[in-house]
Amino acid sequence: MNHRSSYDGLRSLNNIDLIQMKARPKMSVRRKGLNRENGREFGIIVCGNGMNVVFVGAEVAPWSKTGGLGDVLGGLPPAMAANGHRVMTVSPRYDQYKDTWDTSVLVEVWGKTGGKLYGPVTGNDYQDNQLRFSLLCQAALEAPRVLNLNSNENFSGPYGEDVVFIANDWHTALLPCYLKSIYKPNGIYRSAKVVFCIHNIAYQGRFAFSDFSLLNLPDQFKSSFDFIDGYNKPVKGRKINWMKAGILESDRVLTVSPYYAEELVSGIEKGVELDNILRKTGITGIVNGMDVQEWNPKTDKYIDINYDATTGTGKKNMEKQLEMLEIDYPDKARGVAKFNVPLAHKIIAGANILVIPSRFEPCGLIQLQSMRYGTPAMVSTTGGLKDTVKDGVTGFHMGPFSIICEDVDPADVDAIVTTVKRVLKIYETPQFEEMMQTCMAQDLSWKGPVKKWEEVLLSLDVSGSEPGIEGEEMAPLAKENVATP
Numbered sequence: 001m002n003h004r005s006s007y008d009g010l011r012s013l014n015n016i017d018l019i020q021m022k023a024r025p026k027m028s029v030r031r032k033g034l035n036r037e038n039g040r041e042f043g044i045i046v047c048g049n050g051m052n053v054v055f056v057g058a059e060v061a062p063w064s065k066t067g068g069l070g071d072v073l074g075g076l077p078p079a080m081a082a083n084g085h086r087v088m089t090v091s092p093r094y095d096q097y098k099d100t101w102d103t104s105v106l107v108e109v110w111g112k113t114g115g116k117l118y119g120p121v122t123g124n125d126y127q128d129n130q131l132r133f134s135l136l137c138q139a140a141l142e143a144p145r146v147l148n149l150n151s152n153e154n155f156s157g158p159y160g161e162d163v164v165f166i167a168n169d170w171h172t173a174l175l176p177c178y179l180k181s182i183y184k185p186n187g188i189y190r191s192a193k194v195v196f197c198i199h200n201i202a203y204q205g206r207f208a209f210s211d212f213s214l215l216n217l218p219d220q221f222k223s224s225f226d227f228i229d230g231y232n233k234p235v236k237g238r239k240i241n242w243m244k245a246g247i248l249e250s251d252r253v254l255t256v257s258p259y260y261a262e263e264l265v266s267g268i269e270k271g272v273e274l275d276n277i278l279r280k281t282g283i284t285g286i287v288n289g290m291d292v293q294e295w296n297p298k299t300d301k302y303i304d305i306n307y308d309a310t311t312g313t314g315k316k317n318m319e320k321q322l323e324m325l326e327i328d329y330p331d332k333a334r335g336v337a338k339f340n341v342p343l344a345h346k347i348i349a350g351a352n353i354l355v356i357p358s359r360f361e362p363c364g365l366i367q368l369q370s371m372r373y374g375t376p377a378m379v380s381t382t383g384g385l386k387d388t389v390k391d392g393v394t395g396f397h398m399g400p401f402s403i404i405c406e407d408v409d410p411a412d413v414d415a416i417v418t419t420v421k422r423v424l425k426i427y428e429t430p431q432f433e434e435m436m437q438t439c440m441a442q443d444l445s446w447k448g449p450v451k452k453w454e455e456v457l458l459s460l461d462v463s464g465s466e467p468g469i470e471g472e473e474m475a476p477l478a479k480e481n482v483a484t485p
């Protein structure tokens with residue numbers, strides 16, 4: 001396991017100052033470098049003590065990422081640390097990442113997987129994934145107690161037991177179960193709480209019912225895992241369902257947008273057979289933020305011409321190149337089915353319109369990325385796309401699409417054609433220009449979402465938890481060694 005240490009103290013002078021608050025609760029803080037006069041520092045901020053927060057997940061960008069889960073775990077924890085909380089993220093070490101360091105608490109469990117996160121090839125899982133993710137949960141429960149993280153003299157040592165765990169997706173669902181069965185009965189983590197966050201309900205961790213015996217849990221947990229699978233992919237029938245248990249055994253359930261939260265409880269199809277469970281527990285949606293430093297058209301290292309809202313206009317030579325491309329490729333289309341970060345940046349920066357015809361979309365990050373680059377998106381009306389794209393203001397809505405993946409519904413094709421016509425009517429008019437400006441003027445960073453996360457975490461009443469402060473937006477620690485699927 002690679003225990004990524006607390007983000008505090010490692011990022012900037014500003015953050016080091018925030019850490020000092022932790023050591024002296026409700027104190028006045030000098031924020032060095034912010035206000036200076038004649039060489040003397042001044043500037044007082046009165047603030048709370050913050051919280052101890054432990055994120056747990058199967059991916060964390062930039063080290064391991066197959067999609068948005070990695071992005072969120074690379075962005076939200078540093079943004080919470082920037083607000084004065086003590087934050088760590090526990091995630092598997094799939095490879096020998098250059099910029100990670102040894103905590104000297106090293107347990108090699110399944111060996112390096114060379115950047116292959118869930119299986120040797122896409123769609124083919126490791127046979128022992130249950131063991132792997134069980135160990136991830138066990139490691140995450142040990143980390144706050146045993147890792148001696150010397151971030152800074154005021155903010156060092158183990159986190160202790162007054163922590164909030166944020167478990168993400170099915171891979172982390174055993175965490176609240178082990179907390180309740182192993183730790184709490186022994187007087188450990190008495191006031192600790194668990195938030196379970198659903199990024200994508202389509203993956204639930206459904207396994208043979210007899211596998212319950214592998215999980216090292218007492219029989220009273222069986223009912224939380226017990227599940228009748230209604231789909232014949234691969235077989236119907238009685239199973240264990242990790243996500244169901246994660247939802248039932250956690251203290252709060254969150255997801256990544258308010259509208260997706262509504263969809264999840266709306267019925268069996270959108271809730272993928274867990275809608276009844278979520279209606280019981282309740283679920284809250286908070287829209288994701290994005291990494292506004294990695295995705296910044298002004299400084300993006302992957303695109304040839306950097307730009308901002310004042311230079312969003314087309315370059316003549318590029319227009320010429322586009323004309324040439326059309327002549328060379330009369331079919332006018334290209335399909336690239338590769339995970340290619342530079343190309344993803346180039347497409348988002350270069351496109352005039354991004355079409356996102358999702359059947360479902362818990363939050364969606366590419367529409368945020370595209371709006372930041374002044375590229376309005378044409379989206380289906382589902383999940384976070386509904387919450388983040390305003391029709392006629394920052395993009396175009398096409399209505400909800402059929403969720404039956406096997407067929408293409410002709411009504412959806414019509415919706416795309418009608419919307420393209422609507423877009424073309426205003427394309428290259430001042431109205432479209434204004435739309436691009438509005439897209440780029442939005443604050444899509446983690447600053448807003450993190451406040452909502454704080455509110456939820458504080459409401460759990462973990463001992464010693466206090467609000468943080470208004471922090472600066474922070475990017476993840478490193479930008480190299482992204483493990484691709």
Ligand SMILES: Nc1ncnc2c1ncn2[C@@H]1O[C@H](COP(=O)(O)OP(=O)(O)O[C@H]2O[C@H](CO)[C@@H](O)[C@H](O)[C@H]2O)[C@@H](O)[C@H]1O
Nearest residue numbers: 067068069199256338339340341344361362363364365366
């Ligand atoms: N070919 C390619 N090459 C390189 N990079 C590529 C790529 N295709 C996509 N990406 C990048 O991968 C990320 C995709 O994130 P999304 O949130 O859009 O979807 P995903 O389904 O992975 O996430 C799930 O979790 C997230 C986080 O909560 C929710 O937003 C989302 O709705 C949910 O489905 C973006 O950063 C995008 O730029």
